[in-house]
Amino acid sequence: MTQHEQVLKLEELQVSFAGFIYYPKSPRYALRHLTTSQIKALKHINKVGVFVNPTPEEVLYMIDECRLHMVQLHGDETPKFCERIADYISVVKAFRIGAGENLEYKIAPYMDVCDMFLFDTAPAAKGAENPYGGTGQKFNWSLLLDVDVGKPYFLSGGIGPDDVAGIQSFAQTRAGKALFALDVNSRFETSPGVKDMQLIETFIKELQ
Numbered sequence: 001m002t003q004h005e006q007v008l009k010l011e012e013l014q015v016s017f018a019g020f021i022y023y024p025k026s027p028r029y030a031l032r033h034l035t036t037s038q039i040k041a042l043k044h045i046n047k048v049g050v051f052v053n054p055t056p057e058e059v060l061y062m063i064d065e066c067r068l069h070m071v072q073l074h075g076d077e078t079p080k081f082c083e084r085i086a087d088y089i090s091v092v093k094a095f096r097i098g099a100g101e102n103l104e105y106k107i108a109p110y111m112d113v114c115d116m117f118l119f120d121t122a123p124a125a126k127g128a129e130n131p132y133g134g135t136g137q138k139f140n141w142s143l144l145l146d147v148d149v150g151k152p153y154f155l156s157g158g159i160g161p162d163d164v165a166g167i168q169s170f171a172q173t174r175a176g177k178a179l180f181a182l183d184v185n186s187r188f189e190t191s192p193g194v195k196d197m198q199l200i201e202t203f204i205k206e207l208q
Helices: 004-012 036-041 056-066 079-086 103-110 161-170 197-207
Strands: 017-021 046-051 070-073 090-097 116-121 153-155 179-182 189-191
Touching (some): 046 056, 056 079, 079 090, 079 103, 090 103, 103 116, 161 197
Parallel strands (some): 017 046, 070 090, 116 153, 153 179
């Protein structure tokens, strides 16, 4: 989120989480549009700080300055790094998963040091200008079907307004039992960081 009034609308809609990206290379970099004081003052939604390869000091500073409730680590953070941050706040480690990758192998080192996971689409090409940004491409949910994730997780990766029926079906599968939250972004935007609030409201009502 980058627009203060839109976060207030999410609070009205009783959305559980609002993400704030603290990665300056992202077009959705929160502090380009919001002050830390504005974020700190938000009290009726769980604030998730999204970081990419930060220093521990950067994360801990923003946790305090913005009163974050959770952090999402979306870079190449090691299990040791995650464990250090998890001493202070709930940690969600993001994994970008491509076809043919062994998901259980990737998540195993993080099982004991993170609170939750997030699964997103792997970029199609290497060497992208922003290799850690969301691709907006649909995540292949079937990659999770035969995996015992073992932790609550966020499902991400190109989720859009037309995915309600698919989400409801996926939630009934073995993998869906651990599904904790949906991470929606680009397909609900009019421009990077600016959401179509009517689309979000309709999506929530249809899911319910």
